[in-house]
Amino acid sequence: MSSSSSDVVTAPTPSAPAPSRALPNGLAAFLVFFASGAVLVLETVSLRLVGPYVGVTLQVTSSVIGIALAAIAYGAWTGGWLADRRDPRGLLAPALILAGIAAAVTLPVVRYAGELLRGGAVSGILLLTALAVFVPAALLSAVTPLVVKLQLADLRRTGQVVGRLSGIGTLGGITATLVTGFVLVAALPSTVILIGLAAALGVAGLALGVYLRRQEATGLPGPARMKATLAVLGLVAAGLSAVAPNPCDVETAYHCARVERDPSRDGGRTLYLNSAQHSYVDLNDPTHLEYEYTQWIGAVADVSAPKGQRLDALHLGGGGFTMPRYLSATRPGTDNVVFEIDGELVELDRRELGVRTGPGLRAEVGDARMLVGGEPANSRDLVVGDAFGHLVVPWHLATREMAAEVDRVLRPGGIYVQNVIDYPPGRFIRSELATVAAEFDHVALVAPPEAIAGQQGSNFLIVASDAPLPLDALRTRLGAVAKIPDMVAGSEVTRFVDGALVLTDDYAPVDQLLATA
Structure with missing residues (x-):
């Protein structure tokens, strides 16, 4: 028996939703x-x-x-x-x-x-x-x-x-x-x-x-x-x-910045960058150094040449211009050149911290790594490295190639001082000390005893030169500060470094070295 087409029952097809109209x-x-x-x-x-x-x-x-x-x-x-x-x-x-x-x-x-x-x-x-x-x-x-x-x-x-x-x-x-x-x-x-x-x-x-x-x-x-x-x-x-x-008085291209008065000191001003204390200046007394690490840098500057002798100084990082003020006050006639990446910060310093550029103090706005390459060789007696991105030294300022540029700019016998912040277990400071030591013949490290022992975070000051450092004079001068730090030098540097990584432009894992875990 055959069936006709009329016997086939077709299920109804559900209607599809109407498509939405396209936009222009x-x-x-x-x-x-x-x-x-x-x-x-x-x-x-x-x-x-x-x-x-x-x-x-x-x-x-x-x-x-x-x-x-x-x-x-x-x-x-x-x-x-x-x-x-x-x-x-x-x-x-x-x-x-x-x-x-x-x-x-x-x-x-x-x-x-x-x-x-x-x-x-x-x-x-x-x-x-x-x-x-x-x-x-x-x-x-x-x-x-x-x-x-x-x-x-x-x-x-x-x-x-x-x-x-x-x-x-x-x-x-x-x-x-x-x-x-x-x-x-x-x-x-x-x-x-x-x-x-x-x-x-x-x-x-x-x-x-x-x-x-x-x-x-x-x-x-x-x-x-x-x-x-x-x-x-x-x-x-x-x-x-x-x-x-x-948290900002002024928001610059690089920082959230504000300046606060020190209620305990009439001329005292604290500069905060990204809510971290960055610089302290006394508008009435440029020789006052509030922070320990600035006292150490001042001590190095004091023994770098006979008392009162002018210096040609280069500062990598301006902040509140604390050290240029100090050098101008203690060594009249000193030529200070400051490389500061944040031009708006320089303007804030002029408005609220009394910075006056001119003869003896020049501020060049730009990246210190780029600007130092344009400095003449053998042109500076003292180079101060104090540049930070928040609490971290920018990686390109922490490499062997950067240290070589600083060495090129320094005169024979000139001194490089670099401020570094690190925390236990101290991997970054060991690597940075090893990096600077790879370019300079003589290096020393200044820091609190507990920091050198790896028990606390702190500022560390690396001191370097191609000529023998005035270690005895520096120890004596550091003995006059409020909290006397320790100093590592000579063979102690090798033991402290303990084979740490030398940082280069090709490989400088600064943030990873700073990790506390």
Whole structure:
């Protein structure tokens, strides 16, 4: 028996949801460019937000980059997941507005949390950078897959659409990185950049919502309760940002800086960079050296030449210009040249610390490693290395090649003194001492006995020369300071170094050597 075609029963095919209308190509490109660029602005600015609390080290930089990449990954993943389940046109505007609110909230959250997480603990660094970056970056990273979903009306053009929008997003990130690093950071405080970004995201989200609502019944979440909630969140974010504690008097291109008066000393001023005590000066007495390590440097300077004899001195790092003042006061006629990377810090020193450049004191703004290469050979009697990024000597100023440049600039018999900070187990100071000793024939180390024994963190002063050092005179002079340090010299240096790594431009893991774990 045969059956006719009329006997075949065909199951009804479920109707597919109507595809969402694509955005105009220009609007789609703008949204991807803008959202991707905003992520990179957040990443760049967040490094400056967390710096006053956890420093600006390789670990901090790596954490910011890693957290930002994690936010991009999870945001894109979530955005793609949502795009397959809901109409992307109804999600784009809220994503931008919520990202703006999250960016505004970031400022007070980081400043309040930073006070609790202050220091360099890895857990604190990761948590603070996550608070600074993750939420707004994840929301912004969801925009691209939402836009891509809307533009995929023709599957034959999938590769073209995805490739074009991906390229536009990358260009947005590149543009934002360059504009933020070269223009915005130099012109505006981080607070202004962040609040400006939050406002731009909010305005863009509102404008997009209005546009989409006019096109069709979608856009911003419709219920008045949702709109009121977003408005309240925005006002709360703005209020918290206004009252959040600000650790800076001045935000320079490199530092969060402030100057505080010493209530116990009429002319005393303390310069804080990224919330760490960096320099102390007495406006009424330039010979007053408050910190122990500055007293040690002063002692070296005092015995480097007959009393009162002028010197040609080069200072790598300016800070509060404590040592140039001291040399000018104790050795009239001394020529001090200061290499300071932060020009705005020099201006702050002029305004609040009484620095007066001119004959006998010149400040050259730029990276010390670059500038020292332009110094004439055999031109300086004393070189003082006191440059830090937070509490860390910048790695390119700690290598053998840098020590060789200093040696070239020094006259025969000239002395190099370098300030170093390290903590138990003291891996960095051993390596840095070994590095300087690889270029100079005579080296010594000055530090508190407990620090040399590896029992506490401290400043260490490396003293180096190609001629025999005036060790006896230096011991006598150090015996006059309030807390007498120990000095390691001769064969004791070899035992202290104990085969430590010599740092070079090719391999200088300074941050890893400084890790206390």
